[in-house]
Amino acid sequence: MSDIDRLRLIRTPGIGPITWRQLIARFGDAARALEALPDLARRGGGKAPTPPDPRTIEREMKQVAGLGARYLFLGDPDYPPLLAELENAPPAIIVRGDGALARRPTIAIVGARNASAAACRFARELAHDLAREGAAVVSGLARGIDTAAHMGAGPATIAVIAGGIDVAYPPENAALQERIATEALLIAEMPPGTEPRARHFPHRNRIIAGIAAATVVVEAAPKSGSLITARLAGEAGREVMAVPGSPLDPRAQGCNLLIREGAILVQNAADVLEQVRPIDPRSVRAPGVSFGSAPPADADDAARCAVSGLLGPVPVAVDELVRQSGLVPAVVQIVLLELELAGRLERHAGARVSLI
Template identity: 50%
Template sequence: MSASPEAEGEGIPLSDAQRLAWLRLIRSDNVGPATFRDLINHFGSAARAIEMLPDLAARGGSRRIRIATSSDAEAEMETAERFGAQFVGMGEPDYPPALRMVDGAPPLLAMCGDLTLTHRPAVGMVGSRNASAVGCRIATSLTRAIGAAGYVLVSGMARGIDAAAHAAAVETGTIAAMAGGLDRPYPPQNAALYERMRSGAGLVVSEMPFGWEPRARDFPRRNRLIAGIALGLVVIEAAKRSGSLITARQAADFGRLVFAVPGSPLDPRAGGTNGLLKDGASMVTESADVLDALAPLGALPVEKRPSVAEPDMTSFPAAPPDEGERSRIVDALDMTPVAVDALIQHTAAPTAAVHLVLLELDLAGRLHRHPGGLVSLAPTAGLS
């Protein structure tokens, strides 16, 4: 469970106190990855951000906000330790470097298994849960060739294509992104494969709390991990309306290569993959189609600088904006997404003031964050 030798000296390890504060902050109400990053950037540390949460939420219009306690975070860390897992922060050596560069990447990941796998380039593979025998055979064949070329296979531990890919990659390296807590694996049909991977034949990762039962809305977040960790994504047997297409869309948004295996137009399981090909995905009929396209990416240096880090010195945030300035910023928002830079230009308010007001609204549950860094008022939020 220790950091890999090649990672020594790279990244910024968190102290035990910082790790506890990071876990408290991300487990507090209305604190998602983007809000977490902005809080750290503004206040300099998770500990200082936690102190400021009540005031920020109150200024944003909320009477109270639930803040995870130290005992809550300590209990989850103890659960992780008993499970054989650990929390790895963004910017630490064992955090997946490709995921680190994704907008909205989780600040903390729970990991269990072979952490050295995060230091190798990864290829994602997803597809139908109700996969055909041919589809599973294709997944197995492609995975073995991709693994032999040095890539780690990342998928979502679902039935069908995911399970076939993981099983074929346990000898060469595989990572499973989970929708629930690491102690709540899903589905039960893959329990034996899951135990084998978390025991060291692979790596399992999750951003969700221990004890969290996966729900339907959690799987898109799991898919985001797959798309973010991988340099490219292979889709096999995906219907026109499937989670695999969500993963493919996220991968494309992240600038990843998207591959699709064509299927019969008479098979509903091929509707989504054939649609991806029409939309410009790369066709895959053999492993060389994937490996040749990925080869130039494997030679590119991966940026090691973390997107979130706690500086050695305490930052001194700007004073809160006055009520006139705050009202001007809030009045410029409605339910139509707008870029933060456009908001700054429109209001002529200082950048720090705009970001602070957005934090206040976010923590009060009055702000929606959208892909591409856009923000809007939440539908139930009224203008103050």
């Protein structure tokens, strides 16, 4: 299918990764999905979102190429295989550097931005030891633990950033970001020129957790972004590990909490590799990513009423909607898709949905 059509669908307001995947599954390609948007939104009782003009997408693609970057689409052979396993995997990522790194056994190392000197040293040495054993180390290029991990791993590091591929954040890591893009691998989901905002970082975190076989938290306060990454890793069925710290240090509370809740205690690279050695990214399906199959028929008005009647402002699991409505999952998903394209439905973590 056309890269322009795929990007137009991705960049259409209100169409997230799950909706994009469902539209491709239903219509077979992005061009037909774009044509179907008005009718789907009408059925959902709203106005269809407006896809960007093809010329806008062409300008973006030219800009990406001019930066020495390229797109990887979900289903492409070079798309990171473990990331492709996520239900909400990015339909497209923009990369600079050595894409083969993402096919190595990959470990995420994350932690506090205001990390202690001892924690930064540990993260740097852990990353170095993992890289020496043939693993790639992924992190988010933030201050503190992320920076230490990238520096320790050297050319075996993957940086996932919250903004555009051409935007350095934080500014003091501009040289490090460029070095990673040249010698290792830099990944962005947002279009070029996008300044990172608070809402972008959870999306970045899911890529960090999704691309890795395991996530190691070195230092983190409770309710920190690092713990969000650890939670996303656990939800994706990946190993969650943590480095213990002093109970007197608030920066260690998050890690100690993770260990108390069942995370694997990590003291060195051997502890990490012992858990992930059996995982080979090459064994994970990636080139043949399945987008599902189109349901046998559209939802009728009775099905729409049944599903809509079960929805409200409180998020509810999609599985619960299937159970209570008595409809087949494919029909429930069609109704939810129509409502989302009409701007009436919001998706939440854990496959839950609510009315807006």
